[in-house]
Structures are given as structure tokens and as C-alpha cells.
Amino acid sequence: MNTLLHSLELAPLWGLVSIRDMGTDDYPQSADGDYECLAGRGQIYVSTRTDSEGDVRVRVYLGKADPAVMRVIHEGVMEFKSGIISITAPAMEDEETVILPAAGVWQVGVAVSGGGSPDSVDVYLSSVS
Template identity: 40%
Template sequence: MNQPLCSISISSKGGLVSIRDFGTRDHPEMITGEEEVLFLPSHMMVGTRPDGEGDVIIEVRADGFDGSGMRRVIDAVMTFHSSIMSISEATDPEEETLRLPHAGDWHMSVYAAGEPYAHTIVLVLDEKEWQQ
């Protein structure tokens, strides 16, 4: 599989993209305002460029993407009780972005490109988990 599972473009008003389990009430809080990633097991936010600098591209992959030329910002396990991933601008209402093959824990590596703020984010799911 050499194609993304999904690819979207977001205008990030607040400079944050939200990746969460559809319907979660968890909401990570910013501490310093300089964090590149805010993380709770069912809701992650990744810092991006603000909308005045252009849209942010987000891809979800499960194909062994190696991240060459990008920086890995987090490697973690997220929990998707609903089996639905929602990706949106942090202040927008959640929407169904990608249905996962099963509910539960998913290992995810997140890569970013762009300095000083990300203009591209790639979420890499474990390929074996995707094929289960």
C-alpha cells in the first residue's frame, strides 16, 4: 500500500490540529504555549502553522512510511474506543475522518515537516494492526 489512507487540508486558525477518538471528552491542555504536541491517550493535538501562512496537509498512512526528511514529534499509543478517528482544526467540531478496522489501542508515529511550524503532518499507524 503506497497511498495514504486519507489526506486532508486544514486551515489551522489556532495553530493546532486535533487528532482524537470520535466522541471523546478528553482534552489535552497547553502548559507553556510552546508545545509541539499535546497528548492524552484518546486526544492528541499537534502544533502547526497558523491559517495566515496557508493550509496544513494531514495524511494518515499504514504502509511503513519511514519519515525521511521529516521530524518525528511523537511515538505513542492512542485509544480509539469508537474505532473512528477525527482530525480537525482544534476549535472545530469533530467529524468522522477515518474508520479504523477495529476499536482499541493503536500504535502511532507522528511526523511533521516545516519550520518553525509544521505545514505537513503524517500519522503512521502500525501496518499489522491495520490489516487485522
Template identity: 40%
Template sequence: MVTGEESYVFLPGHALISTRGDTQGDVLVDLMIGEQGLSDAALLFEEVMRFSSGVVSVSDVVDPDEETLELPRPGDWRVKVYVKGRPWPDRVFVVFDERQWEDAKLK
């Protein structure tokens, strides 16, 4: 059951992440390969996400304009999500497994 107090809600193909309010400024979302430079970020979750289309889409519930990234292949990807600025993050890092990314590019 979802209460509305969760820091995130995860389904294999979707992740909803609670961030600061729209009136408090923008939230920056970084899509990364590998975990370099994240020593001061907190790990929110680590899961396998399904990207059936082979595309990652990032959008806001209030402003649904999407930013997209094409993956080397569709399917399941090991993903870690880190945040900065708790309890209401102003920065989110979606990190793809570096080895899995390189393996996908070689096929």
C-alpha cells in the same frame, strides 16, 4: 502544565499538534499505514493512542469541520506522528503500525 509553547500535547485519546497559523495557508494531514516515503519528515512523537469509537477524527481548533477515518477495530493503536516544515509544520503524517493494522483486518 501546558504553557502554549509545546509542539504537541498528548492524551491517550487525543493529540493536539502545533502547526503554522491559519493566515499562513493550509496544513495537510495524511493518515497512513506504514512509514513509506517519510525519510525527510521529523518524528514528533510515538505513542499508543486510544480510539474507543474506532474512528479517527482530524479537525482544526478554529474550523471544527472534521475529516474521519474508520479503523478496522476500536481500541488502542500504535501511532507515530511525523511533521514537515518545522518549527511550524505545514504537513502532518499520522502513521498507523502496518503489522497491527493487518492483524486487526484479519480478525
């Protein structure tokens, strides 16, 4: 069973949501700009609908993504050195969003719903054993 840690509505400038360790200097790079999800060690960008199309719901869970519920677009590992997740649009300043139970390396799954331009992003975190 998954545990909801946080839920927010975000107006994503340029159709991107940034999920990152608070204060990270890791900025994923894309050669062509055509991606659903772009991940680095300390930050993930998720393509969504734009702010002019409406807000995007972002939820953070402790647990694992369920592909039967939403479309999983990323599974990997992230390092949260600060133990704090910041969820914003990429051009916005870091804001404290979720304080994790512990700093360190976490398994991360990202799932979306809402068609070609997702209106919902779920982030799933589980500790690395």
C-alpha cells in the same frame, strides 16, 4: 510499506491540528503552551502554521513513521474506542475523517515537515500486538 488511508487540507485555527477519537472526552493540557505535540490517551494536538499562513496537509497511514522522510515528533499509544478518527482544529466539532480497520488501542507516530511552523502532518497507525 505504508498504506495511505486518508489525506486532507485543513485551515488550522490558532496553529493547532487535533487528531482524536471521535467523541473523546480526553483533552491534553499544557502548562506553558510551548510544544510541538501534546498527547493524551484519546487526542493529540500538533502545533502547525496558522490558518492565516495557509492550509496544512494531513495524511493518515497504516504503517510506521520513517524519520528519514519527515521529522518524527511523537510516538505513543492512543485508544480509539469508536474506531473513527476525527482530524480538525481543536475548536471545531468532531467530523468523521477516517474509519479504522478496528476500534481499540493503536501505536501512533506523528511526523511533520515545513520548518518551525509545519505545513504537513503525517499520522502513522499500527496495531498493538
